[in-house]
Amino acid sequence: MKKIFVFGILALALALSLTIDATAKGRWVEHNLDDFSGGTSLRDRDEGCLVYTRDNSDIILIFDITLGDWLKVDLGITQSFQDAMTKGNVVFARTDSLLFGYSATLQEWDTLTFTGDYMAATTYYTECGKNLACFVTRSYMYVFDANLGYWQSYAYGLPAEFTGGSVWIADTYVGMKFSLPYPGEPKNVVYSGLTHSFNQIELGVYQPTPITEYGFAGMFNVGYDNETYRLVGYSAVTNQFDVVQYVCGDNEAIISLTGAGALAADMFTTQVYGFRYVVPFTSVTANWYGFDTRRGTWDHGYRFDDWDIIRYYGNIRQAGQFSYDISTYTDDESLHFQFYSGIDGVYRDYSPGLIYKSTTSSWGGGGTVFYARDTLNAWGYDVAGNRGSEISLPLAKTANIYRGENYATLTRYETGVDTMFTFFYNSDANRWTSASAPDYHTTDGIALAHSYLHKGATDNVVVYYSAYTDSIIKEDFPDDISVYIRAKGNMAWARSDGGSVLFDGLRGEEFSYGFDFNKSSMGTHTATLCDTLANILYGYSALTGNESQLVIDFDPYYVLDTGYVGFIENASGLTKCYAYNGLGDGWVELIPEGSDVMTLVGTKTILVERSDRVYGFDPEGDPSDVDEDNPVANLPRVLELAQNHPNPFNPVTQIAFTLPRSTDVRLDIFDILGRKVVTLIDEHMVAGEHELQWDGKDSDGQNASTGIYFYRISTETGIAAKKMLLLK
Numbered sequence: 001m002k003k004i005f006v007f008g009i010l011a012l013a014l015a016l017s018l019t020i021d022a023t024a025k026g027r028w029v030e031h032n033l034d035d036f037s038g039g040t041s042l043r044d045r046d047e048g049c050l051v052y053t054r055d056n057s058d059i060i061l062i063f064d065i066t067l068g069d070w071l072k073v074d075l076g077i078t079q080s081f082q083d084a085m086t087k088g089n090v091v092f093a094r095t096d097s098l099l100f101g102y103s104a105t106l107q108e109w110d111t112l113t114f115t116g117d118y119m120a121a122t123t124y125y126t127e128c129g130k131n132l133a134c135f136v137t138r139s140y141m142y143v144f145d146a147n148l149g150y151w152q153s154y155a156y157g158l159p160a161e162f163t164g165g166s167v168w169i170a171d172t173y174v175g176m177k178f179s180l181p182y183p184g185e186p187k188n189v190v191y192s193g194l195t196h197s198f199n200q201i202e203l204g205v206y207q208p209t210p211i212t213e214y215g216f217a218g219m220f221n222v223g224y225d226n227e228t229y230r231l232v233g234y235s236a237v238t239n240q241f242d243v244v245q246y247v248c249g250d251n252e253a254i255i256s257l258t259g260a261g262a263l264a265a266d267m268f269t270t271q272v273y274g275f276r277y278v279v280p281f282t283s284v285t286a287n288w289y290g291f292d293t294r295r296g297t298w299d300h301g302y303r304f305d306d307w308d309i310i311r312y313y314g315n316i317r318q319a320g321q322f323s324y325d326i327s328t329y330t331d332d333e334s335l336h337f338q339f340y341s342g343i344d345g346v347y348r349d350y351s352p353g354l355i356y357k358s359t360t361s362s363w364g365g366g367g368t369v370f371y372a373r374d375t376l377n378a379w380g381y382d383v384a385g386n387r388g389s390e391i392s393l394p395l396a397k398t399a400n401i402y403r404g405e406n407y408a409t410l411t412r413y414e415t416g417v418d419t420m421f422t423f424f425y426n427s428d429a430n431r432w433t434s435a436s437a438p439d440y441h442t443t444d445g446i447a448l449a450h451s452y453l454h455k456g457a458t459d460n461v462v463v464y465y466s467a468y469t470d471s472i473i474k475e476d477f478p479d480d481i482s483v484y485i486r487a488k489g490n491m492a493w494a495r496s497d498g499g500s501v502l503f504d505g506l507r508g509e510e511f512s513y514g515f516d517f518n519k520s521s522m523g524t525h526t527a528t529l530c531d532t533l534a535n536i537l538y539g540y541s542a543l544t545g546n547e548s549q550l551v552i553d554f555d556p557y558y559v560l561d562t563g564y565v566g567f568i569e570n571a572s573g574l575t576k577c578y579a580y581n582g583l584g585d586g587w588v589e590l591i592p593e594g595s596d597v598m599t600l601v602g603t604k605t606i607l608v609e610r611s612d613r614v615y616g617f618d619p620e621g622d623p624s625d626v627d628e629d630n631p632v633a634n635l636p637r638v639l640e641l642a643q644n645h646p647n648p649f650n651p652v653t654q655i656a657f658t659l660p661r662s663t664d665v666r667l668d669i670f671d672i673l674g675r676k677v678v679t680l681i682d683e684h685m686v687a688g689e690h691e692l693q694w695d696g697k698d699s700d701g702q703n704a705s706t707g708i709y710f711y712r713i714s715t716e717t718g719i720a721a722k723k724m725l726l727l728k
Contacts, residue, residue: 024548024586026579027621030593031070032613035059042084042093043609045602047130047563047716048661049086049104050616052607053093056080062091063616064104065605066661066687070616073109075100088130088171088716089146099135101144101151105660105718108149116140120164125176129169130716132193136167136176141198143174143191147718154198156189166207172214172719173236177207183224188232192239201241205232210260210268210318215293217271219254229254231273231289235296244289244298252277255286255314255325264449265320265367266405269293270342272323276314284312290323292342295674301340301347310336319365320405322383326363328356335361335372341383343368344673352379352390366403367449369427373398373410380408380425380432384676385699391432394421400454402447407467409445409452422454422463426470428699435472437461446487451505453487455494462494462501469508475501489524489563490542493517502527506542513538521561523603525684526582528566530556539566539580539587543684550578550587563603565619574599579606583619583662583684590615620662620687641713641720644694648725651696651703655680655711661687663716669694670710677704680711696726 039054050063060073079095086092091102091109102109116137119125125136133144141154158178165178174191188204191197205218217233222245231244248254255274270292277285288301305312305327312327325338335354340347354361354374363372370381373393381388393412400411406427413420423434442457452465460477462485475494477483483496490505495517502511506525513529520529529538537550543564554570561567566580574596579588583604594610601607606617642656655667665685669677678699680692694711696704706728712721 024581024588025584025621025623026581026586026588026617026619027623028579028588028590028608028615029063029069029618029621030613030615031061031063031072034612035072041598041609042081043598043600043607044085045600045605045607046087047602048604049089049091049102050600050602050605050607051084051086051091051093051102052609052614053081053084060084060093060100061614062102062109063605063607064102064107065618065620066104067107068618068621070614071102073100073102075111083126085128087128090128090131090133090144092128092133092144094126094135099142099144099151101133103144103146103149105131105146106149110144110150112142112151112153114140114142125165125167127167127169127174129174130171131718132169132174132191134167134169134174134191141174141176141189141191143198145193145196147193148196152191152196152198154189154191156198156200159184159187168207168211170211170213170236175207175216175234177204179206185220185222188234188241190234190236190239192236194236195239197239199239199241201232201234201243203230203232204241205230208271212271212293213267213269215296217291217293219273226253229273229275231291231298233271233291233293233296233298235293237294238296240296242291242297246275246287246289248275249277251279255316258315258317260318260320260365263320263366264402264404264447266449267320267367268318269321270323270340271318272316272340274314274316274325276312281307283307284310284314286312286314288316288338288340288347290340290342290345290347292321292345295342295345299340299345299347303338317365319370320367322365322368322370324363324365324370333357335363335374337363337370337372337381339370339381339383341386343384344675348386350381350388352388353377354379360398362398362401364401364403364408366408367405369403369406369408369425371403371408371410371425378410378423378425378432380427380430382427382430384427385430387430389425389430389432391423391425393423395419400442400445402445402452404447404452404467405449407450407452407465409447409465411454420456422465424452424465424470424472426467428467429470431470433470433472435463435474437463437474444485446485446492448487448489450490451487451492451503453485453492453494453503455483455485464492464503464510466503466505466508468506471508473503473508473510475510486522488522491522491524491527493522493527495520502529502540504540504542504545507545509545511540511547519556519559521559521566523561523563523566523582525564526561526566526580528559528561528568528580530559530568532556537568537578537580537587539582541582541585543582544585546585548580548586552578558599560601562601565601565604565606565617567599567601567606569599572596574608577608579617581619588617588623639713639715639718639720641722643722644711644724648727649696650727653694653696653724654691655694656689656691657713657720658689659685659687659715666714667692668712668714670712671704672708672710677709
């Protein structure tokens with residue numbers, strides 16, 4: 001396990017010879033503001049794009065790291081801009097009459113003149129997502145699709161009795177609902193970014209909670225009579241609605257659904273509703289209807305329970321890609337779990353042998369993981385792999401129960417015992433691990449989708465868990481100092497005035513420093529750290545596992561790191577600053593002209609606004625390049641996934657793809673039922689052509705059987721999938 005120790009005078013002596021690495025990538029790109037005369041600035045940043053304009057102007061400036069340069073768009077006539085924003089692959093701006101959209105996927109822009117009155121008072125409905133932007137008036141829904149590069153409009157027909165509504169946006173679709181006075185029923189209008197088309201349903205549902213990926217599902221009580229229910233599911237994969245009408249009989253009622261709350265899951269795709277029919281003290285019948293937005297159809301499940309064998313009360317709970325319910329056996333109070341997996345649309349029952357007691361039992365679901373425990377044991381369940389693992393628990397009490405995307409954690413302690421144990425179940429590995437600390441329990445824990453950070457209450461023992469590597473790191477700080485913990489994305493730290501530790505969740509490693517991180521910042525994949533006594537900057541990138549050091553001649557005034565790049569400046573007037581480039585492993589200096597106005601730090605780029613110019617940071621650029629005529633000439637414009645070769649194959653096949661930009665890449669193999677077989681890659685990759693090999697084995701190293709398989713690539717620039725045939 002790699003560690004770095006930095007101490008006072010020794011660090012300063014070593015650092016005096018450090019300079020900016022000439023091989024590091026990244027450059028600042030300047031653009032003057034001569035085309036603007038007065039007005040209020042409108043600017044925004046997100047991932048790889050910046051946008052800048054003034055409230056009265058005919059010019060929009062866009063900085064796109066794929067282009068590595070500023071793009072000047074001249075609209076030809078002065079506009080009264082109301083909004084200018086960017087997210088993911090989209091730049092969106094609007095004036096009092098015009099809509100503007102820019103696609104970082106295609107490096108193309110489009111404008112459209114809109115029509116229609118405000119939706120409410122002086123407000124339109126506006127949303128900007130990673131791949132889509134939408135603008136809604138009382139006549140039309142307008143959508144800018146980054147994968148098309150232009151605006152589309154749809155006359156949806158506003159109900160005359162309209163009382164309100166809402167719009168929500170996900171990576172793959174736009175959803176909208178209209179409300180009508182009682183007893184009116186809601187209406188839904190949608191746009192699919194996968195089929196690039198609109199649709200609507202007159203009798204729909206209210207906005208789902210949480211917002212689900214690839215579509216949504218909901219329930220509406222028709223007539224408000226608690227008897228007739230309409231279940232509506234929508235999938236952006238097909239751009240179709242699927243509707244189930246259910247009428248309750250005597251002694252039958254809908255089963256309540258408990259939401260997921262602040263669950264740290266990668267995505268939500270599943271919604272479940274149930275109907276429970278009771279013959280008092282004799283039997284219980286349940287009809288479950290589960291909808292997964294990737295599958296696009298309601299899956300029906302049925303169960304009949306003899307009351308003398310199983311007590312089933314019905315309380316469906318929401319997780320990420322599955323839902324679950326609980327019942328107990330009457331003879332011994334042992335727990336019985338029912339799961340609906342949106343991954344394959346199958347209902348499954350499990351009885352792991354845990355005994356229910358109201359004070360010592362608990363359970364919960366994460367993205368694709370489930371856990372349950374009783375007084376003596378805990379059980380973890382891998383929903384995607386349909387497998388479980390049990391562990392015996394020491395001590396008497398349980399606390400700190402959290403679930404992420406693919407892990408669950410709990411802490412065991414006991415009054416009077418100077419030891420506590422933190423247990424972790426990893427669903428990918430289907431195993432439990434644990435760490436001990438000499439203290440009683442504390443609730444001071446931070447749970448993210450793929451990592452967990454915990455600090456003891458009095459003894460300052462810090463425990464960090466990475467679900468990526470299924471590894472635990474324990475760090476013991478002195479008891480007489482204050483230790484502060486923080487976690488973000490794939491990074492975490494524990495800081496104190498006696499030294500600090502940085503944790504890399506992607507690699508399951510720790511890095512120790514001999515100073516306090518009190519003037520430092522941490523992004524999702526990088527950290528920008530400042531030793532204010534020695535005036536040394538440290539930049540760390542989880543993408544490469546490398547650290548870049550820089551000696552500075554000023555006391556840092558401002559430090560910010562949000563994702564893959566960090567920013568540090570020398571004073572409030574900003575006469576010198578540096579970008580830490582986690583994508584290019586190094587520091588890039590900027591001595592800006594003009595007086596300071598504003599700095600915005602995105603996840604992969606930075607905007608520095610001055611009185612007479614703006615600077616954008618290009619993390620992919622060569623520092624020696626100051627004017628590239630065509631920086632993307634040899635790169636693909638969109639994500640391209642080739643057909644595997646050979647196909648059919650046995651046992652090895654090649655999968656090629658091209659990336660238009662550096663991005664996080666995940667390539668999964670699924671069987672014909674949609675069950676994941678193996679993940680071939682899940683990491684950050686540079687732009688260009690790539691090829692992977694699949695040897696026909698699953699994640700456990702077992703040979704896959706003859707049949708049809710699907711391979712799907714997911715990146716920040718898009719998603720693509722193809723099928724292949726394994727013949728033996």
